[in-house]
Amino acid sequence: MIEQLSKSLNAEVLQTHTSWVLLLEKVVYKIKKPVNFGFLDYSTLEKRLENCKKELELNRRLCGWVYMDVVPISYVDGEYRIEDPSNPVEYAVKMRRIPEERLLKNMLSKVSQEDMKELARHIANFHAKAERRDEFGRLEVMKFNTDENFLQTEKYIGITIDKEDYEFIREKTEGFYRKYSDLFEKRIKEGRIRDGHGDIRLEHVAFLEEGICVFDCIEFNDRFRCGDVINDMCFLSMELELVGRRDLSQVYEEEYKKITQDEEFDLFLPFFKCYRAYVRGKVNSFLLDDPHYEKKEEAKELASRLFKLSRSYAETIP
Incomplete structure (x- = not known):
């Protein structure tokens, strides 16, 4: 999924032990990995959606204009499509991309x-x-x-x-x-x-x-x-x-x-x-x-x- 999405979006992929991050010119999509470390549980689609919504809500308190939405990723006609609600198989947090030099x-x-x-x-x-x-x-x-x-x-x-x-x-x-x-x-x-x-x-x-x-x-x-x-x-x-x-x-x-x-x-x-x-x-x-x-x-x-x-x-x- 990640490989196909990154190619279709022409995105750079960053990876942590809990997420894949797709970097585009203006926006970022953060997708949670299906992992369970005990202190962190993203093992089911429902839990990943719940945590995406929580991430959006909590981060808007300190950075409202960067955190845009939680968006579905659907599998349609043999390919993954981001921001397509027709057949959700995964979710992502959509953010504005922050310029590296401003960190x-x-x-x-x-x-x-x-x-x-x-x-x-x-x-x-x-x-x-x-x-x-x-x-x-x-x-x-x-x-x-x-x-x-x-x-x-x-x-x-x-x-x-x-x-x-x-x-x-x-x-x-x-x-x-x-x-x-x-x-x-x-x-x-x-x-x-x-x-x-x-x-x-x-x-x-x-x-x-x-x-x-x-x-x-x-x-x-x-x-x-x-x-x-x-x-x-x-x-x-x-x-x-x-x-x-x-x-x-x-x-x-x-x-x-x-x-x-x-x-x-x-x-x-x-x-x-x-x-x-x-x-x-x-x-x-x-x-x-x-x-x-x-x-x-x-x-x-x-x-x-x-x-x-x-x-x-x-x-x-x-």
Whole structure:
């Protein structure tokens, strides 16, 4: 199907472990693969349609003019036809194509401090309007996430993470829970737990003529998208610091803190940045076990850098 569609549309095909992306000059079609990873289930046509609709709805909150529609793909007279409703066998999310040069990851040499302040305001405003999801703010939920991380990375000790770093990060995380358990309830009561984005990264932020677009949020698992607003916003802080732009990260954080008037911002920020760097270190470590992934040395080196970054954040956890 993908090969035939790409030829008929004259489209370039990008592939992730969960999707095929057909790139045309002006638009993009994103088709979900029939996979089930436990935390993500696209195994049936019904589930893929449901997640396409959810992706459209959730991403329109931060990037309304880019996300256009969910469209059917029909099989007619021996060929696949996109945007044909006559015999749907698959579905795709249709989007405007974002120019590569407008992505933040490609603008780091020219993005200004005012741009970063505007981005902070954009995300703070989004969080203020987003649906409250108090159930995801409980300490037990966050601890489930961090326990899962430590369990899943034990096998990479001595490969991508040093044993001493692993134990230090784990102890600092557990110590934070013991010392500040009451603050998790306080943040729930203050409305700091929201249905966020879940994946605010350099490659998911674009500065467009219409305004700032933060796209490709996590639609497939509420646990990865909903939570403390600091946990959501600071993914970008961590990524900026990973590429050596602490200056931009600091401006972004200070503006977000000023707008939100969050009393616990400085307390929770290193804790959540430690968590974010660790998650990315884990995900890159997983690539070492993927038989189809060819750039294993690059993945190993990046995972090691991320775990070291996580360690540096852990050292600043109060």
